[in-house]
Amino acid sequence: xxxxxxxxxxxxxxxxxxxxxxxxxxxxxxxxxxxxxxxxxxxxxxxxxxxxxxxxxxxxxxxxxxxxxxxxxxxxxxxxxxxxxxxxxxxxxxxxxxxxxxxxxxxxxxxxxxxxxxxxxxxxxxxxxxxxxxxxxxxxxxxxxxxxxxxxxxxxxxxxxxxxxxxxxxxxxxxxxxxxxxxxxxxxxxxxxxxxxxxxxxxxxxxxxxxxxxxxxxxxxxxxxxxxxxxxxxxxxxxxxxxxxxxxxxxxxxxxxxxxxxxxxxxxxxxxxxxxxxxxxxxxxxxxxxxxxxxxxxxxxxxxxxxxxxxxxxxxxxxxxxxxxxxxxxxxxxxxxxxxxxxxxxxxxxxxxxxxxxxxxxxxxxxxxxxxxxxxxxx
Amino acid sequence: xxxxxxxxxxxxxxxxxxxxxxxxxxxxxxxxxxxxxxxxxxxxxxxxxxxxxxxxxxxxxxxxxxxxxxxxxxxxxxxxxxxxxxxxxxxxxxxxxxxxxxxxxxxxxxxxxxxxxxxxxxxxxxxxxxxxxxxxxxxxxxxxxxxxxxxxxxxxxxxxxxxxxxxxxxxxxxxxxxxxxxxxxxxxxxxxxxxxxxxxxxxxxxxxxxxxxxxxxxxxxxxxxxxxxxxxxxxxxxxxxxxxxxxxxxxxxxxxxxxxxxxxxxxxxxxxxxxxxxxxxxxxxxxxxxxxxxxxxxxxxxxxxxxxxxxxxxxxxxxxxxxxxxxxxxxxxxxxxxxxxxxxxxxxxxxxxxxxxxxxxxxxxxxxxxxxxxxxxxxxxxxxxxxxxxxxxxxxxxxxxxxxx
Ligand SMILES: Cc1ncc(COP(=O)(O)O)c(C=O)c1O
Numbered sequence: 001x002x003x004x005x006x007x008x009x010x011x012x013x014x015x016x017x018x019x020x021x022x023x024x025x026x027x028x029x030x031x032x033x034x035x036x037x038x039x040x041x042x043x044x045x046x047x048x049x050x051x052x053x054x055x056x057x058x059x060x061x062x063x064x065x066x067x068x069x070x071x072x073x074x075x076x077x078x079x080x081x082x083x084x085x086x087x088x089x090x091x092x093x094x095x096x097x098x099x100x101x102x103x104x105x106x107x108x109x110x111x112x113x114x115x116x117x118x119x120x121x122x123x124x125x126x127x128x129x130x131x132x133x134x135x136x137x138x139x140x141x142x143x144x145x146x147x148x149x150x151x152x153x154x155x156x157x158x159x160x161x162x163x164x165x166x167x168x169x170x171x172x173x174x175x176x177x178x179x180x181x182x183x184x185x186x187x188x189x190x191x192x193x194x195x196x197x198x199x200x201x202x203x204x205x206x207x208x209x210x211x212x213x214x215x216x217x218x219x220x221x222x223x224x225x226x227x228x229x230x231x232x233x234x235x236x237x238x239x240x241x242x243x244x245x246x247x248x249x250x251x252x253x254x255x256x257x258x259x260x261x262x263x264x265x266x267x268x269x270x271x272x273x274x275x276x277x278x279x280x281x282x283x284x285x286x287x288x289x290x291x292x293x294x295x296x297x298x299x300x301x302x303x304x305x306x307x308x309x310x311x312x313x314x315x316x317x318x319x320x321x322x323x324x325x326x327x328x329x330x331x332x333x334x335x336x337x338x339x340x341x342x343x344x345x346x347x348x349x350x351x352x353x354x355x356x357x358x359x360x361x362x363x364x365x366x367x368x369x370x371x372x373x374x375x376x377x378x379x
Numbered sequence: 380x381x382x383x384x385x386x387x388x389x390x391x392x393x394x395x396x397x398x399x400x401x402x403x404x405x406x407x408x409x410x411x412x413x414x415x416x417x418x419x420x421x422x423x424x425x426x427x428x429x430x431x432x433x434x435x436x437x438x439x440x441x442x443x444x445x446x447x448x449x450x451x452x453x454x455x456x457x458x459x460x461x462x463x464x465x466x467x468x469x470x471x472x473x474x475x476x477x478x479x480x481x482x483x484x485x486x487x488x489x490x491x492x493x494x495x496x497x498x499x500x501x502x503x504x505x506x507x508x509x510x511x512x513x514x515x516x517x518x519x520x521x522x523x524x525x526x527x528x529x530x531x532x533x534x535x536x537x538x539x540x541x542x543x544x545x546x547x548x549x550x551x552x553x554x555x556x557x558x559x560x561x562x563x564x565x566x567x568x569x570x571x572x573x574x575x576x577x578x579x580x581x582x583x584x585x586x587x588x589x590x591x592x593x594x595x596x597x598x599x600x601x602x603x604x605x606x607x608x609x610x611x612x613x614x615x616x617x618x619x620x621x622x623x624x625x626x627x628x629x630x631x632x633x634x635x636x637x638x639x640x641x642x643x644x645x646x647x648x649x650x651x652x653x654x655x656x657x658x659x660x661x662x663x664x665x666x667x668x669x670x671x672x673x674x675x676x677x678x679x680x681x682x683x684x685x686x687x688x689x690x691x692x693x694x695x696x697x698x699x700x701x702x703x704x705x706x707x708x709x710x711x712x713x714x715x716x717x718x719x720x721x722x723x724x725x726x727x728x729x730x731x732x733x734x735x736x737x738x739x740x741x742x743x744x745x746x747x748x749x750x751x752x753x754x755x756x757x758x759x760x761x762x763x764x765x766x767x768x769x770x771x772x773x774x775x776x777x778x779x780x781x782x783x784x
Pocket of ligand 1 (some may be wrong): 008067069148176178198
């Protein structure tokens with residue numbers, strides 16, 4: 001089996017599952033309980049928080065545990081909007097955000113906020129000049145993803161942050177779900193106020209995420225309740241999940257040190273093997289993230305293609321996992337190229353440090369075979 | 380381009396004539412400890428400066444760590460360049476671009492120890508200054524009072540570039556002033572008192588009073604975590620945890636309520652005094668600030684201090700609470716201190732403690748009770764743990780917990 005769908009989700013590390021099981025069975029206490037079992041659970045939660053803070057080069061008090069990327073993005077965007085609507089009701093985001101950002105903004109639009117969606121160029125990047133033009137007196141939030149989940153396009157987060165530092169009323173949120181562990185981001189130096197990550201994208205478990213909230217940032221909670229996570233995210237803490245996430249992040253960051261070159265080599269091999277083949281158009285920018293390669297086979301139904309590859313034990317996806325069942329064209333590819341046929345026929349290959357070079361070799365061969373076969377059948 | 384060495388200047392020690400060698404040796408040892416993880420870095424000393432030869436180690440990381448070492452006045456990173464004018468020009472620009480703060484004006488001070496070099500100092504100042512002006516924006520030359528004075532030193536073997544002066548932590552080298560015991564509650568003040576004492580060269584050990592079941596494991600953990608913060612300065616630190624329940628119960632039973640707090644403080648001081656003697660310290664440090672609470676009025680201190688003639692150092696005595704909080708934030712202890720658990724001082728605080736207790740009265744009340752035996756017992760049952768900065772992140776976690784991460 002060749003699993004090339006790591007941007008949809010990754011396979012949890014066995015060590016991560018081990019920790020999750022052990023914490024769940026042996027340290028099951030509620031961190032808020034006064035007794036020793038509670039204190040032990042609290043200790044684990046604190047340790048997890050500190051380890052994550054150290055790995056991301058932020059403070060422990062800035063780590064807020066959530067249920068994943070979707071919640072993190074919703075909490076950041078709606079929370080910032082509701083807490084700061086007194087200062088203004090204008091929000092800037094991009095045309096290529098993940099649904100959990102895009103639709104959160106849409107929700108705010110229906111609730112009295114004004115949203116500007118920045119376009120991207122053929123490399124999937126926004127233009128800083130567009131951003132400057134979009135900023136108004138009543139702008140309170142800019143939300144931009146670091147690595148795009150469909151194409152791997154990387155936004156100039158540090159430059160955006162520098163630019164925004166001149167506007168003290170504007171909070172800066174970054175969806176870093178696809179970037180963490182693959183494309184380095186210095187949260188502090190980039191002037192970021194809010195930053196989302198999700199455990200299952202780096203071999204942690206589904207249902208665990210972290211939202212970085214810079215100390216002193218004003219956001220409203222989405223949940224009312226027992227005041228956990230400094231009142232910003234009520235609900236009994238998922239201690240086992242927090243520990244699992246801390247471990248997954250540590251292992252991933254270690255792999256990043258040694259594995260990044262391999263990842264780039266695999267992508268390079270795929271790129272060269274596919275680019276040369278007639279009938280394939282590559283959508284990812286050359287300077288994109290090292291783990292995502294997106295291409296179109298205009299004229300072929302991508303769903304059919306995915307299933308055909310699956311018969312050979314190769315797992316890839318059409319568009320982002322959440323929209324693949326809706327059969328809609330890729331919003332990102334549409335925004336980059338404005339070509340419907342291209343946006344309707346996309347295939348995404350996404351890698352992790354567990355993939356190997358010879359897998360890429362095989363995939364290139366099988367993709368070519370499959371395209372040839374399908375083109376015969378469909379014509 | 381790589382940095383070659385870091386210059387370390389020590390201000391106040393240079394003026395302390397007699398103890399100079401002791402001071403410098405302590406400072407050297409403290410710097411060596413910081414450098415431990417940088418295998419290639421070498422420390423050497425001359426009369427009033429030290430040098431760290433980097434041998435490829437990251438100068439930024441080392442500078443950052445050195446900024447926390449007490450006894451250092453200032454630091455400057457230096458470049459070593461081949462004797463080639465083009466390389467020198469590049470190096471000047473490189474040095475300028477990596478400055479940690481913005482500057483508006485500069486000057487160049489060239490020195491030529493080796494007269495064979497084809498350019499004299501005026502020519503060097505001119506060429507290098509011109510190169511900087513051409514390749515940067517918004518800076519001008521000011522030879523009288525520049526923000527940044529770039530020093531260029533031409534020697535036989537190479538040319539050295541330096542000039543950025545980074546402020547050090549100041550104070551005296553840790554351990555150069557002797558040893559004292561810090562009474563560490565879980566509050567905001569005592570850790571700050573600890574940092575300020577270390578800044579003046581004191582080596583410290585911490586004493587924490589623990590009264591289970593009236594205070595929880597978590598409040599003890601607070602003290603451990605705070606001591607861990609102090610250990611970041613000293614590498615490691617001792618924490619003496621005193622079982623204090625029996626003494627507190629006896630006080631509650633035998634002493635009139637409005638004097639229980641005064642007696643409690645006196646007993647703590649007695650215990651601390653005995654631990655200090657064992658550990659061969661010479662002072663006790665507290666986080667008291669005049670008038671902050673009932674036990675910190677002058678009357679209270681007068682009544683409490685009676686039990687010892689050991690110097691009781693109170694670095695915060697004249698500080699306002701808000702200033703102390705600011706310091707605690709800077710030392711990164713505020714968050715730990717603000718955790719909401721009871722400590723032994725809060726649980727037994729009487730409703731109306733005396734703000735003006737009298738020495739004669741408190742002695743009179745205590746004269747009917749035999750505290751000595753319990754005091755000795757408490758001292759004998761002290762649990763001493765050594766907190767190592769390197770392991771400190773894993774504080775209190777068992778090995779079994781360790782594997783989970
Ligand atoms: C860029 C991006 N943001 C957010 C999410 C949502 O994360 P989660 O699945 O943890 O809710 C995903 C993954 O689907 C993503 O790729």
